[in-house]
Amino acid sequence: MAANGETTEDAVNVPAKTFDTVLVLDFGSQYSHLITRRLRELNIYSEMLPCTQKISELHFTPKGIILSGGPYSVYEDGAPHVDPAAFDLGVPILGICYGLQELAWHHGKNVLAGEKREYGHAFLKIERHSGKEEHIDRLFEGIEDDIEVWMSHGDKLSKLPDGFHPIATTANSPFAGIASTDKPYFGIQFHPEVTHTPRGTQILSNFAVNICKARQDWTMEKFVDKEIERIRALVGPKGQVIGAVSGGVDSTVAAKLMQEAIGDRFHAVLVDNGVLRLDEAKTVKETLTKHLGINLTVVDASDLFLGKLKGVSDPEKKRKIIGNTFIEIFQDKAKAIAEAAANSPKAGDIEWLLQGTLYPDVIESISFKGPSATIKTHHNVGGLLEGMHLKLIEPLRELFKDEVRALGTNLGIPEHLVWRHPFPGPGLAIRILGEVNEEQLKIARHADKIFIDEIVAAGLYRKISQAFAALLPVKAVGVMGDKRVHAQVIALRAVETTDFMTADWFPFDGDFLKRVSRRIVNEVDGVCRVVYDVTSKPPGTIEME
Numbered sequence: 001m002a003a004n005g006e007t008t009e010d011a012v013n014v015p016a017k018t019f020d021t022v023l024v025l026d027f028g029s030q031y032s033h034l035i036t037r038r039l040r041e042l043n044i045y046s047e048m049l050p051c052t053q054k055i056s057e058l059h060f061t062p063k064g065i066i067l068s069g070g071p072y073s074v075y076e077d078g079a080p081h082v083d084p085a086a087f088d089l090g091v092p093i094l095g096i097c098y099g100l101q102e103l104a105w106h107h108g109k110n111v112l113a114g115e116k117r118e119y120g121h122a123f124l125k126i127e128r129h130s131g132k133e134e135h136i137d138r139l140f141e142g143i144e145d146d147i148e149v150w151m152s153h154g155d156k157l158s159k160l161p162d163g164f165h166p167i168a169t170t171a172n173s174p175f176a177g178i179a180s181t182d183k184p185y186f187g188i189q190f191h192p193e194v195t196h197t198p199r200g201t202q203i204l205s206n207f208a209v210n211i212c213k214a215r216q217d218w219t220m221e222k223f224v225d226k227e228i229e230r231i232r233a234l235v236g237p238k239g240q241v242i243g244a245v246s247g248g249v250d251s252t253v254a255a256k257l258m259q260e261a262i263g264d265r266f267h268a269v270l271v272d273n274g275v276l277r278l279d280e281a282k283t284v285k286e287t288l289t290k291h292l293g294i295n296l297t298v299v300d301a302s303d304l305f306l307g308k309l310k311g312v313s314d315p316e317k318k319r320k321i322i323g324n325t326f327i328e329i330f331q332d333k334a335k336a337i338a339e340a341a342a343n344s345p346k347a348g349d350i351e352w353l354l355q356g357t358l359y360p361d362v363i364e365s366i367s368f369k370g371p372s373a374t375i376k377t378h379h380n381v382g383g384l385l386e387g388m389h390l391k392l393i394e395p396l397r398e399l400f401k402d403e404v405r406a407l408g409t410n411l412g413i414p415e416h417l418v419w420r421h422p423f424p425g426p427g428l429a430i431r432i433l434g435e436v437n438e439e440q441l442k443i444a445r446h447a448d449k450i451f452i453d454e455i456v457a458a459g460l461y462r463k464i465s466q467a468f469a470a471l472l473p474v475k476a477v478g479v480m481g482d483k484r485v486h487a488q489v490i491a492l493r494a495v496e497t498t499d500f501m502t503a504d505w506f507p508f509d510g511d512f513l514k515r516v517s518r519r520i521v522n523e524v525d526g527v528c529r530v531v532y533d534v535t536s537k538p539p540g541t542i543e544m545e
C-alpha cells in the first residue's frame with residue numbers, strides 16, 4: 001500500500017462511487033472512526049479521510065461532510081484546517097467538537113480557550129425555533145428537549161459566527177449546538193458518536209438521512225454484487241489472482257469473494273509453516289475445498305520454517321524469520337502457477353495479489369496522527385510484494401471486522417469459520433515462549449486443543465474474542481502418582497475485545513478452569529501446572545510475544 005493508503009485498485013469503481021457517501025474528515029480524535037461506524041450501522045456508507053484531504057483530489061462527491069473532533073486548538077499556529085474548497089461543494093457540513101470550532105473559525109475566527117474544561121456527562125437543552133428559522137432545528141428533530149451528552153473540550157466560541165444561531169446549550173456552553181440560517185451547516189460541541197450520548201445515533205441519522213439525503217442502501221448483499229462486478233472489471237477476462245489464505249476469517253472471506261468473481265483463475269495458497277495448530281492445514285484444506293469450492297493448494301514448508309527457527313528464542317527474530325520465509329515460498333508458488341498457465345488459452349499471467357487488508361489497517365496507515373509506534377512487527381502480507389511486480393487487490397479494505405463477518409455469512413461461509421478466533425501468521429511460534437521445536441509444538445498443540453474444545457463445549461466460544469494456550473519455557477515441581485515431577489507450565493489466555501486494540505481477560509468460573517487444568521495436566525505429557533493469564537491489554541498484549 002502506498003503511504004497515502006491508495007492501492008492500484010483506486011482507479012476502478014470503489015464503494016464511494018456507487019453508494020451515497022458521507023465523508024468524515026479526521027482531525028485526530030480518538031473517536032473519529034466511530035462516526036464512520038455509526039453511519040454504517042445506519043446502512044449509510046461512510047469513509048474517513050485525513051483532515052488534510054484536498055477536496056479537488058477526492059474520487060467522489062460526498063453527500064455531506066463531518067468534521068471530527070481533535071486534540072488541537074483552532075487558534076494555535078500549525079493547527080490543522082479543512083480545505084476551504086469543502087465549503088464550495090454546496091453539501092451539508094456537521095462539525096463535532098473541534099469540528100464545530102473549525103466551522104466557527106472558518107466563519108470569523110471567534111474561538112478561544114475557555115476558563116473551564118468540560119469533560120464527561122453534560123445535560124443539553126435544545127432550543128426550538130419557528131417561522132423562517134424552523135429549518136435550523138432539523139438536526140434535533142424527534143429528540144427530547146433535554147438530553148444527556150458526552151463532552152470533552154476546553155475551547156469555546158467567543159461569539160456566534162455571522163448567520164449562525166444557537167440550537168442547543170449546556171450550563172457551561174451557550175453554543176453547544178449551532179446552525180447557519182442560510183447554509184446547511186451545523187456544529188455540536190458534544191460527541192454524538194460515543195455510546196455515552198444515548199441519542200447520538202439519532203442525531204447522526206438526522207444529519208445524514210434528513211439533511212444530506214443519503215440513501216440507506218449500504219448492505220452486505222449490495223456490496224457483494226458490486227464487489228464481484230468490480231473484481232471482474234479489474235482483473236479482466238483472463239487475468240489470474242494469487243492469494244495467501246490461512247483459513248482465518250479475513251482471508252477466507254476474501255478468497256470466497258474472489259472465487260465467486262473469477263472461479264478457478266483464483267489460486268489460494270496456504271503455507272504450512274510448521275507452527276499451525278493441530279491438524280490445521282488438513283482441516284482448512286477440507287473446509288475450503290469441499291464446502292466452499294475454493295481451489296486451495298497447501299504448501300508444506302514446515303521443515304524449512306522449523307529449520308530456520310532452530311535455536312532462536314527472541315520474539316522479534318522469530319517473527320522476522322517467519323515473515324521472510326512466507327515471502328520466499330509465495331514467490332516460488334506464484335512463479336510455478338504462472339509457468340503452468342503459460343500455454344493455457346483461458347488464463348493469462350498472474351497479475352494480482354489478493355490481500356485481506358481491513359478498514360482499521362487503512363485508517364491506521366492514513367491516520368492524521370500517523371501510524372502508531374511499533375510494539376511488535378506483525379508479519380505482513382504487504383511484504384509479499386517485494387520483487388513480485390504484482391498489483392494488489394484488497395476487496396475488504398473498506399470493511400470493519402464485523403462487516404467482514406456479515407459478508408462471510410452472506411456468502412454462505414459456515415458459521416464456525418465466520419466466527420473463528422483470529423490466529424496470527426507466526427502461529428504457535430509466538431505462543432511457545434523461547435525456542436520452538438517439535439517437542440514443544442506437540443505440548444502446545446495438545447494443550448490448546450483441550451482448552452478450545454472445553455470452551456466450545458461450555459458454549460463460550462462466541463463470547464470470547466480470542467483464546468489459546470501458551471507454553472512457558474520454565475519448569476515447576478509437581479507431584480503426580482506419588483512421584484516428584486519437574487515439568488513445564490501452560491498459560492491459558494482468553495480475552496474479550498471489540499477491536500483487538502484494547503482487551504480484557506475473560507472471567508471464567510472456577511469450575512471451568514478446574515476442569516481445563518485437570519485435563520491438561522493429566523493428558524499432556526511434559527506439563528505439571530496450568531496458570532491463567534489475568535493481564536489486560538494494555539499493559540499486556542493479546543499474544544505473549
Ligand SMILES: Nc1ncnc2c1ncn2[C@@H]1O[C@H](COP(=O)(O)OP(=O)(O)OP(=O)(O)O)[C@@H](O)[C@H]1O
Binds near residue numbers: 249
Ligand atoms: N499459513 C498461512 N498461509 C498463507 N497465508 C497466510 C498464512 N497465515 C497468514 N496468512 C496471510 O496473512 C494474512 C494476515 O493474517 P491474519 O491472521 O491477520 O488474517 P486471517 O488469518 O485471514 O484472519 P484472522 O485475523 O481471522 O486470523 C492472512 O489474511 C493471509 O493472507
Ligand SMILES: O=c1[nH]c(=O)c2[nH+]cn([C@@H]3O[C@H](COP(=O)(O)O)[C@@H](O)[C@H]3O)c2[nH]1
Binds near residue numbers: 376378425466537
Ligand atoms: O496475522 C498476524 N500476524 C502477526 O504477526 C500478529 N501478531 C499479533 N497478531 C494478532 O493481532 C491481534 C493483537 O495482538 P497483540 O495484542 O498481541 O498485538 C491478536 O488478534 C493477535 O493474534 C497477529 N496477526
Ligand SMILES: NC(=O)CC[C@H](N)C(=O)O
Binds near residue numbers: 156
Ligand atoms: N475533543 C475535541 O475535539 C477538543 C477540541 C479542542 N481542542 C478543545 O479542547 O476544545
Ligand SMILES: [Mg+2]
Binds near residue numbers: 248249
Ligand atoms: Mg490468521
